Amino acid sequence: MKEDRISELENYILEKERASIEELCSVFNVSKNTMRRDINQLELKGKIKKVYGGIILTDKKTTEPFESREVKNKSAKLIIADLASTLIEDGDIVYIDSGTTTMHMIPYLSERKNVTIITNNLHVILNSLPYQNLNIISTGGTLFRRTNSFVDAEAVNSLKKYNISKAFLATTGVSIAKGITNSSSLEYDIKRYIVEHCDKKILLADNTKLEKVSLITYYDLKDIQVFISEQRPEQEYVDFFASNNISLLTPQ
Incomplete structure (x- = not known):
């Protein structure tokens, strides 16, 4: 009780x-x-x-509202979302994380067949409504309005039923030293569960997020399989990805 x-x-x-x-x-x-x-x-x-x-x-002060984050670097986010969508194949079961970049993947999936998307993000759910080819599963939970994501223990528990082949992850900061970080501690449990239980971890981050460290680290950068950005990062990151067998996906 x-x-x-x-x-x-x-x-x-x-x-x-x-x-x-x-x-x-x-x-x-x-x-x-x-x-x-x-x-x-x-x-x-x-x-x-x-x-x-x-x-x-706590997160009311540390997390920037979704609406103000969504308009920043939007052209870069669309490029990244387009690239990320090429990694989804017919019949895939994927997790799309809550974020202002990941949400833009949906329109690029209009030609895929029988794709199942599991998500805790309200905008991913709403953006998917026009596409009958996408099967949408919501984690449920309590809506945290500053990130427009569903959080709490129930959201994590719902994920235990599914076999997720690929996870498309969002972040507010990326650092070789501190790893993949996020400004919302409320999303930590669900992000951590996903990275520990999915087959392929794919990180989406525009170049402005490199060398930024946010409130909480939810995963080591060396343990992802794919990094997607709108442009080639600094050589330090290129070398790091190569030495850790991480695929780097950019337009150039």
């Missing part, structure tokens, strides 16, 4: 983004002492931050 309550508390904060202790005690029908213990557990996970009289969602 305690685990269920903490999970429900996490979902509640994801939706509300902030709440007072009194409000939470009323909603979950527990004492202040019990609520404070639950809050301490969520704080240890990095999901929330305690403030005077209540709590706030």
